[in-house]
Amino acid sequence: MSSATIRQILLITDGCSNAGEDPVAMSSLAKEEGLTVNVIGIMDEGDEDERGMSEVQDIARAGGGMSDVVYARQLSQTVQMVTKKAMTQTIQGVVNKEISQILGKNQAMEDLEPEKREELMEVVDDLGETASLDILILVDTSASMKNKIPRVQEALLDLSLSLRSRQGENHYCLYSFPGKRKQVEKLLSWTPEMDSLKGSFKKLASSGVTPTGPAIMEALNVFSKRMKKGSSRDERAYIEESGM
Amino acid sequence: MREPTSKNQVCSFRSGQRITGRWHGNQYLIVRLLGEGAIGKVYLAKKGVQSVAIKVARESMSISSEVRALRQVSKVQGISLGPFFIDMDDVSSSSGTTSFYVMEYIEGEPFLPFLKSRGNEWMALFLVQLLGDLANLHKAGWVFGDLKPENLIVSHHPFSLRWIDVGGMTKLGRSIKEYTEFFDRGYWGIGDRKAEASYDLFSVAMLMLNRGYFHRFEKTGLDGRKQLVAKVKQQPVLDPFSSIICKGIEHRYDNALEMKRDLLDVLQKEKKRSALSRVKKKKLLKQSKKVHSPSNQVQTTKEKKYRGLYETLIFASFLLLLYILYLVG
Numbered sequence: 010m011s012s013a014t015i016r017q018i019l020l021i022t023d024g025c026s027n028a029g030e031d032p033v034a035m036s037s038l039a040k041e042e043g044l045t046v047n048v049i050g051i052m053d054e055g056d057e058d059e060r061g062m063s064e065v066q067d068i069a070r071a072g073g074g075m076s077d078v079v080y081a082r083q084l085s086q087t088v089q090m091v092t093k094k095a096m097t098q099t100i101q102g103v104v105n106k107e108i109s110q111i112l113g114k115n116q117a118m119e120d121l122e123p124e125k126r127e128e129l130m131e132v133v134d135d136l137g138e139t140a141s142l143d144i145l146i147l148v149d150t151s152a153s154m155k156n157k158i159p160r161v162q163e164a165l166l167d168l169s170l171s172l173r174s175r176q177g178e179n180h181y182c183l184y185s186f187p188g189k190r191k192q193v194e195k196l197l198s199w200t201p202e203m204d205s206l207k208g209s210f211k212k213l214a215s216s217g218v219t220p221t222g223p224a225i226m227e228a229l230n231v232f233s234k235r236m237k238k239g240s241s242r243d244e245r246a247y248i249e250e251s252g253m
Numbered sequence: 254m255r256e257p258t259s260k261n262q263v264c265s266f267r268s269g270q271r272i273t274g275r276w277h278g279n280q281y282l283i284v285r286l287l288g289e290g291a292i293g294k295v296y297l298a299k300k301g302v303q304s305v306a307i308k309v310a311r312e313s314m315s316i317s318s319e320v321r322a323l324r325q326v327s328k329v330q331g332i333s334l335g336p337f338f339i340d341m342d343d344v345s346s347s348s349g350t351t352s353f354y355v356m357e358y359i360e361g362e363p364f365l366p367f368l369k370s371r372g373n374e375w376m377a378l379f380l381v382q383l384l385g386d387l388a389n390l391h392k393a394g395w396v397f398g399d400l401k402p403e404n405l406i407v408s409h410h411p412f413s414l415r416w417i418d419v420g421g422m423t424k425l426g427r428s429i430k431e432y433t434e435f436f437d438r439g440y441w442g443i444g445d446r447k448a449e450a451s452y453d454l455f456s457v458a459m460l461m462l463n464r465g466y467f468h469r470f471e472k473t474g475l476d477g478r479k480q481l482v483a484k485v486k487q488q489p490v491l492d493p494f495s496s497i498i499c500k501g502i503e504h505r506y507d508n509a510l511e512m513k514r515d516l517l518d519v520l521q522k523e524k525k526r527s528a529l530s531r532v533k534k535k536k537l538l539k540q541s542k543k544v545h546s547p548s549n550q551v552q553t554t555k556e557k558k559y560r561g562l563y564e565t566l567i568f569a570s571f572l573l574l575l576y577i578l579y580l581v582g
Contacts, residue, residue, distance in 0.1 A: 086434060126317040171428060
């Protein structure tokens, strides 16, 4: 189990999708492929967009992940917390599957006696610490996000600090939507070093289009390519082949 | 901050509600809500006549995780600060199953307000106590993690420092489970979030800094270390501790005992200094008496007053010394 890999999509947005496929449907599809979709909504101080916020929750629910809606200044702490919690949840899901195979249907960790649960929690903790983690980050870069981008960058660097403190390996890649010419644009290929994202956000689209659905769709493609490659550790070779 | 949305359990009890554990069968009477945090809620309750604290969480598994930490703390020899673990169980209701755990109820004052109303020596005293326990915790292979004033409480008779939340406890060498930005070296860009002794010692240093700035400040600019050191120097209240705080911030302590030793040194120096200044005052008083001999009577009463104060102070510092010896010994 030490070579287990957890695959997550982390979506950071400040509003509602308004172009392309339905993001909730795309998120369900991602879940079917074994991915987890976490969504973080950024709201402006004093302005809570209810429609956008309920979409945030719906996408995460469909993608089997976590969601939270926060102000930009709370972004760092939220991003790392949501990511870690979602990891734990994924591992618990795997453990629960094993349990129901042994103990019968509809049995989960919660149904065990408290002392056994504690022991299982130790296993879950161990796995969370040592598992490899692949995160594909999707950042909404539509016009309204412009002043929030520095906070997003800060939060992503903070996330890599938290994850780097784990024993397991981490790999990140970064896409923005809408892109300059395409709906979704690659800013950073798979890399173990998030530090290289500094400066990736220089060129931002100024359009008001938010193609969240297509962005998740693209994330799915990127992941399925990566999974086909298997657990190839040679990142450079991989990047060359998948370069778009 | 709100908890990320996922499968949540009901995590509220009512005052006056009776709950019976599904597995161990213990009965509890909920008295009132004590506090609410990111993970869940804590209630005051009665188990028979005994007052206890009951914690419920939005996620059942975070209860298991905390109980594991609590049990670990109670296994470590020489730790007196953590709450005693009493019970963990589930309670079923029409709206589902709720997991909870029961611990000793610690009555007391919040840490920072207590320090506000009393002198610096109390902070030093409590931190000496805290560092002693941290040393034992680290030796046993654990790091406290989320060390902040809100997780500390001062209980009375006698005044002593206690931990009330061990949710951040992490095995040495792993990634810190829970943290609060002001007390987190990662936030200030001065280190990673690996569970090491120096992670906790950084938080202890920030605890002292928080005593100088009751309103916590945010990181401005890129160099967090520089900002913090400047803040230490700017606040006169922190003067006696400034070198200790800076050493903690810069990870120049290898273990908690070193930091504790430095604090004890400061305590002793402070005592000597204040005694010295008192003697000086007395000398000055005598001199002024010689000069203004006509108002003799007024002076004598004044001196009497001072002598009374002086004796009280000596007595107080003697008591404090005894107390320190009691804690350290």
